Amino acid sequence: MxxxxxxxxxxxxxxxxxxxxxxxxxxxxxxxxxxxxxxxxxxxxxxxxxxxxxxxxxxxxxxxxxxxxxxxxxxxxxxxxxxxxxxxxxxxxxxxxxxxxxxxxxxxxxxxxxxxxxxxxxxxxxxxxxxxxxxxxxxxxxxxxxxxxxxxxxxxxxxxxxxxxxxxxxxxxxxxxxxxxxxxxxxxxxxFDKLTPLKDEALDSEIQKLMDKTGFVSSGVFVSDASKRDNRLNAYFGGFGKAKRVVLFDTLLKKLTTKELLAVLGHELGHFAHxxxxxxxxxxxxxxxxxxxxxxxxxxxxxxxxxxxxxxxxxxxxxxxxxxxxxxxxxxxxGIVSRHNEYEADKMGSELGGSAGSIELANALKKLVNENKSFPLSHPLYIFFHYTHPPVIERLKELGVDVGYIEKSGTEGKCEADI
Structure with a gap:
């Protein structure tokens, strides 16, 4: 045995x-x-x-x-x-x-x-x-x-x-x-982190409107001093019931526009709604x-x-x-379930953003790749065993973004610089 x-x-x-x-x-x-x-x-x-x-x-x-x-x-x-x-x-x-x-x-x-x-x-x-x-x-x-x-x-x-x-x-x-x-x-x-209430009243109001559309009730929107550790961009919703919080990394606020940030939060709200x-x-x-x-x-x-x-x-x-x-x-x-959920959350995030929602979310995803220096291609076997999120290129394709032609081997192709 x-x-x-x-x-x-x-x-x-x-x-x-x-x-x-x-x-x-x-x-x-x-x-x-x-x-x-x-x-x-x-x-x-x-x-x-x-x-x-x-x-x-x-x-x-x-x-x-x-x-x-x-x-x-x-x-x-x-x-x-x-x-x-x-x-x-x-x-x-x-x-x-x-x-x-x-x-x-x-x-x-x-x-x-x-x-x-x-x-x-x-x-x-x-x-x-x-x-x-x-x-x-x-x-x-x-x-x-x-x-x-x-x-x-x-x-x-x-x-x-x-x-x-x-x-x-x-x-x-x-x-x-x-x-x-x-x-x-x-x-x-x-x-670990110092959380402070979001001071930008206009952004806070926009986030609240976004949450109201999906019935998400939180105890507040907070900013984390994540930049004291590294430069990566992130945001998360945590907790259950009235204890739910919206937490934005300060790096995210510095690098994304308001519309791009709202698109990212719309994606997270998509997870909540589903x-x-x-x-x-x-x-x-x-x-x-x-x-x-x-x-x-x-x-x-x-x-x-x-x-x-x-x-x-x-x-x-x-x-x-x-x-x-x-x-x-x-x-x-x-991974299969999680990657499906990510596609659905992207779809809802783009819908919450209005007519330009998919463009803003796509721009945000591109910035996340650039700022986090995430290599956008992976071996299919590695994706199968390790990926909880679809490759960014696949997410962009689902959002209707022309990423150019990429061979299955990943060795040839061209990606457009802009949408």
């Missing part, structure tokens, strides 16, 4: 690395060809950035694989032996599982640092100081310890007291996912249900082969070890 588990994880790693290699080869092939949506210099720069990030991803995947082998081979046994003599069983479970979480968190830090202060800095994205990064990392670490311990404690109590523990654990974790979605804007504002947030949560729920159903019914032989008792802490560690695999398997399904 253990060989089957290792084999499944190994296959997952091979597919991950293979898709990354195909993406790197694809981008290296076309980044010096006719530029699409970007100037020749920016097209090459975006291609180099994408390739560099993908190479780091391959290294990260390989390290994760080695760490997985370490945990399966001796790591779980080691931390179990360290805490097995604790008198309080609940505290012992928390200590073992959180030790696993903390070690993995520490292993991930060099990759986070390298991406931020080497890759992003080289390509002009990083505005964050080392002190800011350390502060953010420390806060994330403390939140992981506190909230993670509470979740582990809850799952332990469920496993210890319920026959169909995997079903109740799923419901417990799913409720936490919903709660996180509700509280995300508040937590982010408390610990209930996409609930669809996404339902998909996450389906993935969580599958995870708990599988790991709640693993044969006892697996634990015997691992040399471990079938205890709550072992079940939770195995669940977390294989969560990336199950997530990767589910990703194509979630």
């Amino acid at each position: 253990i060989m089957t588990i290792v084999g499944i994880y190994s296959l997952y790693v091979l597919v991950m690395i293979y898709t990354s290699v195909m993406q790197i080869g694809y981008i290296n092939l076309i980044k010096r060809k006719t530029p699409v949506l970007l100037s020749a210099a920016d097209f090459l720069k975006a291609g180099n950035y994408a390739v560099t990030k993908e190479k780091l991803s391959i290294v990260n995947t390989f390290v994760d694989y080695l760490v997985f082998i370490m945990w399966i081979g001796f790591g779980i046994k080691y931390i179990v032996n360290e805490y097995y003599t604790m008198a309080n069983e609940a505290m012992m479970n928390i200590a073992i599982v959180m030790s696993f979480v903390v070690i993995n968190y520490i292993i991930s830090l060099p990759f986070s640092y390298y991406e931020k202060f080497v890759i992003d800095a080289e390509f002009g994205f990083n505005n964050s100081s080392l002190g800011q990064w350390i502060k953010d990392t420390f806060i994330s670490f403390i939140m992981t310890i506190v909230l993670g311990s509470l979740v582990v404690w809850g799952i332990y109590e469920i496993i210890a007291n319920f026959q169909f523990w995997w079903l109740w654990s799923f419901l417990f974790v799913f409720a936490i996912v919903i709660l996180i979605n509700m509280l995300y804007p508040t937590f982010r504002a408390m610990f 209930g996409d947030i609930y669809k996404n949560i339902a998909l996450v729920g389906a993935m969580l249900f599958a995870m708990f159903a599988i790991f709640g019914n693993l044969p006892d032989s697996l634990y015997l082969e691992l040399g471990l008792a079938k205890e709550p802490y072992v079940i939770m560690i195995l669940l977390m070890l294989f969560m990336p695999v199950l997530g990767f398997i589910m990703m194509p399904i979630m």
